[in-house]
Amino acid sequence: MDEKEKTLNIRDIFFVLWRYKWVIIVLSLIGALFMFVKVQFLTPDFYEADARMYVINMDDATVRQQGGVGSWDIEASRLLSSSYIEILKSRSFLQDISDSLKESHGTNYSAQQLRGMIDVQLVNETELIIVTVRAGNPVDARNIADKFVKKAPEQMQNVFASADVKIIDEPIYSSVPVDRGVTGNTILGFLLGGIFGIVLAFILKAMDRKIHSSEALVERYEISILGELD
Amino acid sequence: MKLRTKKETVSDVDYILSDQTNFETAETYKTIRTSIMFSLPKLDGGKVIGVTSAIPGEGKSTAVVNMGITFAQMGAKVIILDCDMRKPKMHRYLQIELGEGMSNVICGFSELKDVIRKNVRQGLDCITAGEIPPNAAEVLSSDAFTMIVEELKQTYDYILIDTPPVTVVTDASVISKRCTAMVLVVKNDYTTYDMVDEMIKRLNKVQAKIIGFIMTNSNSKHNRYGSYAARYKYKYGYKYGYK
Numbered sequence: 295m296d297e298k299e300k301t302l303n304i305r306d307i308f309f310v311l312w313r314y315k316w317v318i319i320v321l322s323l324i325g326a327l328f329m330f331v332k333v334q335f336l337t338p339d340f341y342e343a344d345a346r347m348y349v350i351n352m353d354d355a356t357v358r359q360q361g362g363v364g365s366w367d368i369e370a371s372r373l374l375s376s377s378y379i380e381i382l383k384s385r386s387f388l389q390d391i392s393d394s395l396k397e398s399h400g401t402n403y404s405a406q407q408l409r410g411m412i413d414v415q416l417v418n419e420t421e422l423i424i425v426t427v428r429a430g431n432p433v434d435a436r437n438i439a440d441k442f443v444k445k446a447p448e449q450m451q452n453v454f455a456s457a458d459v460k461i462i463d464e465p466i467y468s469s470v471p472v473d474r475g476v477t478g479n480t481i482l483g484f485l486l487g488g489i490f491g492i493v494l495a496f497i498l499k500a501m502d503r504k505i506h507s508s509e510a511l512v513e514r515y516e517i518s519i520l521g522e523l524d
Numbered sequence: 525m526k527l528r529t530k531k532e533t534v535s536d537v538d539y540i541l542s543d544q545t546n547f548e549t550a551e552t553y554k555t556i557r558t559s560i561m562f563s564l565p566k567l568d569g570g571k572v573i574g575v576t577s578a579i580p581g582e583g584k585s586t587a588v589v590n591m592g593i594t595f596a597q598m599g600a601k602v603i604i605l606d607c608d609m610r611k612p613k614m615h616r617y618l619q620i621e622l623g624e625g626m627s628n629v630i631c632g633f634s635e636l637k638d639v640i641r642k643n644v645r646q647g648l649d650c651i652t653a654g655e656i657p658p659n660a661a662e663v664l665s666s667d668a669f670t671m672i673v674e675e676l677k678q679t680y681d682y683i684l685i686d687t688p689p690v691t692v693v694t695d696a697s698v699i700s701k702r703c704t705a706m707v708l709v710v711k712n713d714y715t716t717y718d719m720v721d722e723m724i725k726r727l728n729k730v731q732a733k734i735i736g737f738i739m740t741n742s743n744s745k746h747n748r749y750g751s752y753a754a755r756y757k758y759k760y761g762y763k764y765g766y767k
Contacts (some may be wrong), residue, residue, distance in 0.1 A: 360668075409754060443634060504717075505713070506713060508739045508742065511720075511739065517724075517734055517736055518563075518735075519555035519737050520555075520556045520736035521552045521738050521740045521741070522738075523742060524581070524743075
């Protein structure tokens with residue numbers, strides 16, 4: 295028997311979703327439950343400490359002496375901002391912070407770990423850099439952020455002699471953990487489960503070789519239906 | 525107030541046509557009867573209709589018994605034969621003893637007239653499967669079976685034969701050679717296309733004349749004969765001034 299090419303129209307799609315609705319619903323609920331349990335009970339608390347720095351490239355010694363900033367300095371700083379960020383995320387700088395933390399506070403974070411904990415972002419249309427540190431306890435988060443901003447000027451000047459770093463916001467101690475977003479993640483889990491359920495529904499439909507209507511039977515075999523019984 | 529202590533179950537007998545059967549089901553069987561009658565060639569003597577399915581559990585035996593009852597209702601002489609000698613069921617549906625039947629007659633242990641159960645339902649006769657033989661396919665392919673069918677054709681207008689599933693054993697293919705036509709029972713949401721492909725392939729191999737499908741477990745609105753009939757009657761009556 296020839297297999298006729300069959301396309302799915304909107305009605306067919308609806309019927310597939312309706313037929314496998316319990317698969318979709320159950321997987322959505324499983325997804326939501328999984329995310330809820332994961333975020334609520336299995337994800338540890340973490341704390342954030344952040345600081346803001348202003349980095350300016352002072353090319354003109356005379357302007358610098360006078361404490362002023364020229365328009366070219368501002369423009370140069372903006373153009374170099376991405377470079378500043380990369381410099382501050384470099385392995386050597388993070389290793390330096392790691393060594394310093396060990397010495398002063400006895401905390402043991404490797405450069406690799408610090409790379410995952412520290413986020414350095416540029417504020418759009420400005421020369422401001424925000425440093426955000428995420429750690430398992432608020433003290434560590436604050437200490438790391440503090441070390442970072444203290445060592446940043448020296449690191450910047452090692453690379454750009456004319457760079458000047460000013461701390462705008464010092465890192466502060468936060469005793470409240472960051473919101474883990476239980477509700478949002480649960481909803482996300484529900485949606486992801488639902489999407490997976492829909493995909494699975496179509497896979498099951500494709501694999502389903504059962505007869506579901508007399509019309510399909512007649513169309514395939516060209517043999518009439520004598521009658522249909524409940 | 526009666527406490528329900530165990531789950532009520534539906535037995536096979538509940539599916540057999542009776543005074544309690546709903547209008548839609550009864551009318552559907554009449555429709556099947558009409559369709560079959562118009563599909564059969566004009567022949568002298570009885571017409572032999574084989575009923576089979578691809579796999580067990582599709583409602584084949586129930587359909588045979590009910591079709592027999594329906595054919596008998598129109599005044600025809602009808603007999604149903606249970607040729608599923610491996611798992612006979614007809615005697616259960618008709619609530620009669622298995623006793624001696626087809627296998628006994630074919631093998632020469634009984635006379636045909638002795639195994640015919642008269643009027644199991646109004647106007648309907650039947651022959652049960654009889655004792656289960658070890659070689660059912662050989663028994664059914666014997667000349668004796670052919671002669672029995674030919675003899676029954678002299679007496680009855682319609683002979684309905686309940687056969688085993690086609691894809692399970694070869695019995696149905698063997699029986700189909702003695703049949704005027706074959707009816708295939710397919711169960712909705714149960715039978716697969718692959719099974720039906722195989723069933724038709726095997727029947728085509730023996731050049732069986734397939735006249736149609738009966739679909740069981742159907743959820744189609746087309747089997748709502750009651751509402752369809754009401755609409756048809758209204759339309760017909762309106763057109764011809766029926767009051």
